[in-house]
Amino acid sequence: MSEVCRAVTFARGAPSGEIGVRSIATADPAWERFVAEHPHGRIYHHPSWLEVLRAAYGYPCAALAAEDGDGRLTGVLPLVQKRGILTGRRYSSLPHTPICGPLATDVPTTRALLVAAAQPPGSGAPATLQLRTESPAIAELLPGMTCLPRAESYVVDLP
Numbered sequence: 001m002s003e004v005c006r007a008v009t010f011a012r013g014a015p016s017g018e019i020g021v022r023s024i025a026t027a028d029p030a031w032e033r034f035v036a037e038h039p040h041g042r043i044y045h046h047p048s049w050l051e052v053l054r055a056a057y058g059y060p061c062a063a064l065a066a067e068d069g070d071g072r073l074t075g076v077l078p079l080v081q082k083r084g085i086l087t088g089r090r091y092s093s094l095p096h097t098p099i100c101g102p103l104a105t106d107v108p109t110t111r112a113l114l115v116a117a118a119q120p121p122g123s124g125a126p127a128t129l130q131l132r133t134e135s136p137a138i139a140e141l142l143p144g145m146t147c148l149p150r151a152e153s154y155v156v157d158l159p
Contacts, residue, residue, distance in 0.1 A: 019109055021116035024065035024076065026051050031065065034073045035103065044100040050078045053094060064116050066109045075104030077113040090128040091117060101133030107141070114142040 024031055026047035035041035043049055047063070054061045059080035066075035078100065079091045094100040104110040117129050129145070131138065139145045 018069040019074070019112040020067045021064055021112050022067070024063050026061075026063070028065075030073045031063070031076055034076060038103055038105075041103055042099065044094060044097045045076060045078060045103045047078070049097070050080070050094070053080055053096060057096070059095070064113050066104060066112050074106070075102060075109040075113050077102040077117055079117060090130055092130040093117075093132065097132060099132055099134055101131040101138065110138070111141045114138070114145070118142060 028047070031047045035045045035047075038045075050061050050063060053059055057080075059082060061078070061080045063079060064075075064077040065073055068074050077093055079093050080095060081089065082092055082095060083089050093102070102110045102113045104113060114129075129142075
């Protein structure tokens, strides 16, 4: 029997107004439905992709879900924990993935997910949060977050 990514205590309380943030297990069908119905949902936001990364690389994984006051899912943020010799402990969404980051219905929900992700559980060495997203404006939502350019790509048409 394989280990699955399961819900862990990660977010602490509701970080913004009526938006609650909690951990979510990859087995929760609400996550899969949310990604399928969201116009910007990608395979990388799907809970199965998080399971692939865990199985292939052994990363500890967790995911955050945002809910409105009625308990409806309004956002998800899949995360894995990595540790590097130079970078130390960090949470990433997601390594080996071109684009991921938070998937939300609105800006306040995105902000709530980022605030919760910036408060990881436990103690130890300081962690960083790395997001692979198309929106450099996301840096404005979390104090201290900066946007770094990714490696350049070069393309040539072949005959």
